[in-house]
Every structure is written in structure tokens, then in C-alpha cells.
Amino acid sequence: MPTSEVFTQVLVDLPDVAEHLGAAHDAAWTVVDPVLLELCRLRVAMLLGCAAESVARTPAALAGGLDEATIGELSSWPTSSRFGPRERACLAFCEQFVIDVASLDDHVAAAVSDELGVQGLVDFTNALLVIEQRQRLRLVWERVLDSTVAGTVEGNG
């Protein structure tokens, strides 16, 4: 089950929260290159162990040229030739953001700013927050709710 449907189900009695969370998610994909954000979304899924998000693909990223061969080397991004300085800067930021956001080093943030600009860094950080929190919320709901959400782990994104 896609994560968006999980949110619809779980937040059925909280339409205000669901609406704004959905709007933030939609906006995230418009302010950051979808290929770049998709790489980060998939890396977050790998790090958090979110199976449904790992197998899902965002159409805008595929339309932007992201292929399965690149996704297949995502865990090797520091050394794989499929990833350039822009992708490496954002994936390094992404990993630190997920693992220990409070310890995020200045040089990691500066590398993203160098590649995307200051405004790009701000927007990328906010977009990353949205896609990371969606996955964390989904994972928590899968574990604490015993309704339909519990059966969505093997679903399609």
C-alpha cells in the first residue's frame, strides 16, 4: 500500500493534519529536483528499514531519468561513478540527517550549499524533513497499530 494511502487511513479522523501533511509532501517534490529527492528518499528507506518505501518509485524521478542501475548502486554512492558531486553532497547530508541530525557538520551543509545555493540548501533541508518524517511515521504506525496498517509492510510504497 502506498504511504499516501496509509496516511489517509490512519489520519481519517484528523483531516486537517492529513491535508497539510499532504500539501507539504506535494510541495517538497516541486522545490527539489525529483531525481535528487528520490535518491534521498530511497536512502532514507534503506537506513530506516522501510520496506514499502524501498520498493516504491516516484514517477517524477523516473521521468527525470533516474534508472534502476543507479538505484542499485545507491548504497555505494561515495565511490560509484553514477553519482556526481551534487548527488554525493546531498546524500552525505541525508545520511547525517537521518542518523544524527544534531551532529550534522558544517562542511556537510556547506557542500550542499555549494551545489544547490543557499536557498537550495534551505529547501532541500525542508523537503528532506518531510520525506524522512513520513517514513518514520509509517514505520511507527506499522508497529503500534494492529489494524490495516500492520499489513502494509510488503506493500508497494
Next chain:
Amino acid sequence: MDRNRRVPTDAAGPERTLGTALGEWQNATVRLDTVDPVTTELVRLRCARHHDCRT
């Protein structure tokens, strides 16, 4: 840990659509009343520490 500012103070905030949506989402969450205020505040402070947010 380095605590230098990463974004200039005069820089613009997040892109307006995304910034507005994030703000509305947080407002909607804060308006929820299922969890008592003390627990909510403890969670908020724990999140602030996790994110190294000193404001």
C-alpha cells in the same frame, strides 16, 4: 560539533508553498488535544534536543 550558522540571517526562508504547508501542518498538530499538555511539552523538548534546536 560545529555550531556556526549555516544559512545567512538575511536569507529567505523555505520556498513559500513548502514553508506554508509545513507551518500549517505543525499548527494542526499542535491543535490536537488527545495528548495532555505536559506530555506534549516533554515530547517537544525532546525533539528540540534531538534536532539541536536551541530556540
